[in-house]
Amino acid sequence: MAKSKKQGGLGFKDISTFNDALLAKLSWRILKNPSCLLARCLIGKYCKEEDFLSIQASKSSSYGWKEQLRPYGPAPKTLKDLKVSDLMLANSTDWDHKKIDTILPFHKQVILQIKPSICNAPDEMVWLKSASGVYTAKSGYKAQGETTITEEAPVPETNIDWLANVWKLKTSEKVKVFLWNSLHDALPVGKQSAIRNIPLTSRCPRCNEVESVAHVLFTCSYAKKVWTLAPLAWRFDPSPVITTRNGQETLRLIPSLHPTGVGPGTLSASICWDLWIFRNHLVFQKRDFTPEETLLKATREAREWTISQDQLPKPQSHANRIAQDPTLDPNRTCMYTDAAWNPESRCAGLAGPSSSHSAPDTSLTSPLMAETLALRSALNSALHRGINTLLIRSDSQNLINLVNAKGRHLEIASLLNDIYLISSLFADVKFKFIPRLDNSRADYVSKQALLMYQT
Ligand SMILES: [Zn+2]
Secondary structure: OOOOHOOOOOOOOOHHHHHHHHHHHHHHHHHOOOOOOOHHHHHHHHOOOOOOOOOOOOOOOHHHHHHHHHHOOOOOHOOOOOOOOEEEEEOOOOHHHHHHHHHHHHEEEEHHHHHHHHHHOOOOOOOOOOOOOOOHHHHHEEEHHHHHHHOOOOOOOOOOHHHHHHHHHOOOOOHHHHHHHHHHOOOOOOOHHHHOOOOOOOOOOOOOEEHHHHHHHHHHHHHHHHHHHEEEEOOOOOOOOOOOOHHHHHHHOOEEEEEHHHOHHHHHHHHHHHHHHHHHHHHHHHOOOOOHHHHHHHHHHHHHHHHHHHHHOOOOOOHHHHHOOOOOOOEEEEEEEEEEOOOOOOOEEEEOOOOOOOOOEOOOHHHHHHHHHHHHHHHHHHHHHEEEEEEEEOHHHHHHHHOOOOOHHHHHHHHHHHHHHHHHOOOOEEEEEEOHHHHHHHHHHHHHHHHHEEE
């Protein structure tokens, strides 16, 4: 149950691992903020001879230091003091290829993909398991989980797509948990009672066959009748179903017929649930219902659930937010930026200030990186032209959100740093998102730049 939902568990927290993840946050704080009181106390006491990352806890260390804060990782001893700046040419913002060949030849390609800062941003320590590069207990817990799972369970039990078959289905939580149980064969059917030596019959109360989960939900004559009557877009034949998984994987894709008004998977999940509920009525209360009654209840529940979802307040749509943007100040210089990225050649054409374009950039890992480069070069060019108040518009929503939130992102960390640094040199600079259609000129220029390079 402590496995993630994606891996077939219920996503419960493993408390001991979660505790480690929370404690690692303290280690992170000591690393990132060595002048805070906690760091000064602990480093002053324990790290007199060796630094925080390599020190081993001694017998006399306090319990907290030994068991909880003891740091681990990351680099081999010879390289432990190596910094990004050590791999760059002196007084330059370019990589020193010779040095990289000597020290880290196997990582050369990855290193060259990192675009260094042009503003001499300082080196800093980052946590690789989160997109922002900042340690969070959540990412620490996840990282720990990855290592434990690979150590303890080399062979996955099943390769069910748990998200598609259970957790992303459009149905209520109780039905999802029920489906999760049925896919794990964890419903108290007759077959399970027999395995556990519970003195109950192992036979189906309706047809006297051995009662398994797949039998109750699919192959029992009663279930077959319900599935035949079900208003599904195409006929579902439960006869060849051997396991619950077979049935579920087929059913979740079948849409319901129009009058029911429910999406694919919703009605079939409800039917499974009610087949189980009515089986229990029969076993424990001796009340029998017709297949029509089962189907009626399932359809009603599926429809009620769907309607209740439509009534939930929806987040404000995108178009509205753009429409509410205040009109622009006519004295402000406006720049449109865009990038055209080719995933095969990893090249990008950048469009920046007015209608000019720069030479294509190579070894870029993603469109986000290309868009960020375009934005940085626009900002830089505006600064050199002596522009004081600036509006930059880009069709990369992701990037604009990041920049406006002064956010961090590992892949483009140094570029973002430059953007924040250069922005502070303007009297006022704003970044706005525009839909791609409104950015057609910059889009055209960037595509031309890429095309010129490729031909
Ligand atoms: Zn049966």
